Structure formats: C-alpha cells, structure tokens
Amino acid sequence: MKKDILREADYRYNFDRDIYFNRKAKKAFSLEFVDDHREEELREHIQEPTDGSEWRYYFNSDPSEGVKRILEQVLG
Amino acid sequence: MTKHAIEEQPVINKLREEYFIHLPEIRRVMEYLETEVRYHTRHVLQGLEKHEQLVIKSHVKDCESAIQSLRRRQEGGIFDPEKLDSYSLLKLPDLAGVRVLVFPRSILTEVDRALSTYFVDWMHDPVPVGRGAMLAPKYRGKCEDVSRSINAEYQIVPMLIGLFWQVEHAAIYKPPPALKGKADSAPMEKMRADIECALLNFEAEYESFVRGDSPRSSDVE
Numbered sequence: 001m002k003k004d005i006l007r008e009a010d011y012r013y014n015f016d017r018d019i020y021f022n023r024k025a026k027k028a029f030s031l032e033f034v035d036d037h038r039e040e041e042l043r044e045h046i047q048e049p050t051d052g053s054e055w056r057y058y059f060n061s062d063p064s065e066g067v068k069r070i071l072e073q074v075l076g
Numbered sequence: 077m078t079k080h081a082i083e084e085q086p087v088i089n090k091l092r093e094e095y096f097i098h099l100p101e102i103r104r105v106m107e108y109l110e111t112e113v114r115y116h117t118r119h120v121l122q123g124l125e126k127h128e129q130l131v132i133k134s135h136v137k138d139c140e141s142a143i144q145s146l147r148r149r150q151e152g153g154i155f156d157p158e159k160l161d162s163y164s165l166l167k168l169p170d171l172a173g174v175r176v177l178v179f180p181r182s183i184l185t186e187v188d189r190a191l192s193t194y195f196v197d198w199m200h201d202p203v204p205v206g207r208g209a210m211l212a213p214k215y216r217g218k219c220e221d222v223s224r225s226i227n228a229e230y231q232i233v234p235m236l237i238g239l240f241w242q243v244e245h246a247a248i249y250k251p252p253p254a255l256k257g258k259a260d261s262a263p264m265e266k267m268r269a270d271i272e273c274a275l276l277n278f279e280a281e282y283e284s285f286v287r288g289d290s291p292r293s294s295d296v297e
Contacts, residue, residue: 030151059118066158
C-alpha cells in the first residue's frame with residue numbers, strides 16, 4: 001500500500017494539510033498526488049536525490065510561491 | 077479547528093463575509109428542502125407501523141465548517157493567497173442539507189423512490205459501505221424556486237447508522253485538536269466499519285423477525 005511505502009521511508013502525515021512529509025529529505029507529497037500515482041512512481045520520487053537545500057513538493061498542480069511559503073512554515 | 081497561516085487570513089475573511097451575505101438564502105433553501113421532503117414522504121410517515129420510524133432533520137453548515145470544508149478541497153489544504161478571488165463557498169455541495177432517518181431499513185427504498193420522483197434532476201452521490209455497496213442514498217442539487225446559487229443535499233440513512241454517525245462525526249471525523257491523527261487511525265477505522273456492519277446486521281435480523289422468517293444469522297458484506 002502507498003501509505004506503507006511512505007511510512008517505511010519515514011514520511012509522516014500532516015492531518016491539517018493532508019500531506020505526507022519527511023523533514024530530513026525535505027520532500028512533501030500531497031494526498032491528491034499520492035492517490036493519482038502508482039506505487040512504483042511513488043517509490044521513484046521518494047528515492048530521487050535532492051541537495052536538501054529547499055523543500056521539494058510533489059503536487060498535481062504546482063504550488064504557487066505563496067503556498068510554498070505557507071508550507072514551509074507548516075513543515076518547519 | 078485547523079490552525080491557518082497568517083497569509084491565508086485575507087481568503088478566510090473574504091469567505092466569512094461571503095457566508096454571512098448568503099446565510100439568509102442558505103436558510104431559505106434549508107427550510108424549502110425540508111418542507112418538500114416532509115411533503116413528499118408524508119404518505120410513508122402516515123403508513124408507519126408502531127415499530128417503524130421516520131425522522132427528518134435539517135441543517136445549515138456553519139461558517140467555520142464551510143470554510144474548513146472548502147480548505148480541505150484545496151491541494152495541500154491551503155488557501156493560496158495569490159488566488160483570493162477564485163475561492164467561493166458557493167462551490168460547496170452541502171451548505172444546506174436534510175437527513176431522513178428511517179427504521180427499519182426496508183422503508184429506505186420507499187422514501188428514496190418518493191423523493192427521487194420529485195427531485196429528478198439531482199445528482200446521485202451515494203454513501204458507500206464495505207466493498208462499494210451503498211450504505212445510504214445521497215443526492216445533490218439546487219432548490220431553484222428559492223435560490224439559483226446555493227447547493228444542497230439530502231440523504232436517506234438507516235436510523236441506527238445515522239445516530240452512530242452523529243457521535244462518530246464529532247469524535248472521529250472532526251476530532252478535538254489533541255486527537256487529530258489518532259482518532260482516525262487504522263484500528264479505529266476498522267472498528268467503525270465493524271460497527272456499521274453490526275448495525276446493518278441487526279436491522280436485517282430484526283426485519284426478518286418482523287416478517288416472520290425463520291431465525292437466521294445474517295452477514296452484511
């Protein structure tokens with residue numbers, strides 16, 4: 001299950017914003033994105049390397065700069 | 077209640093203003109819908125046996141619930157401050173609603189038939205149970221005699237399930253902040269499904285008893 005894949009990769013669920021996030025990896029997946037993508041795609045995105053300097057968002061619609069600012073406050 | 081970011085405040089202020097502008101209209105829709113539902117189910121009510129029940133409840137979604145409901149529909153659960161004008165509570169499908177509670181379940185079909193004959197253009201959006209079977213019929217539409225902008229819904233629910241939902245909704249679906257993320261865990265989700273199943277089985281057994289069928293142990297899938 002997708003939920004288990006995310007949990008095993010140390011992603012937590014934010015119940016207010018309906019997103020899975022991992023502070024160490026600095027990645028966040030929206031619930032809609034998780035629903036609309038296959039398990040294999042999800043695994044690939046989890047494993048994608050990042051330089052860790054800024055958050056990477058996996059959303060169906062690219063979040064605006066305003067939404068990214070809010071997400072950064074929420075995710076810390 | 078969900079804590080919102082300060083950047084979302086202009087959107088929330090705009091939605092609150094919109095809500096109170098439309099509140100008299102939402103109430104009119106609720107009263108109209110309730111009246112129509114009562115009228116079109118009166119023959120069922122009048123024909124009830126002593127052990128049967130039909131209760132009609134109506135509600136208007138309150139301001140904060142409406143805003144949170146719209147917010148939950150946004151990806152990431154965030155109002156984009158750059159899209160202030162794109163948000164409207166009028167997009168919600170259930171600002172006004174009526175719930176018809178019936179016992180036993182056999183009355184549900186009769187009520188559903190009576191109402192769907194009148195609300196012919198309303199969209200069917202049933203509440204599912206278990207493996208996709210229908211738990212309760214639900215319909216969405218507009219009461220155009222009183223409003224062209226407010227969306228409303230009515231649903232017909234087995235009474236035992238409906239009463240359980242009243243408690244469960246506040247405790248699990250809209251839990252206090254301290255319980256968020258715990259109250260809707262997988263074990264609770266399973267218990268919820270088990271309770272719904274047990275209540276449906278109880279009704280099935282009761283109806284079988286009333287009909288005079290031989291005793292059986294039913295299992296609702």
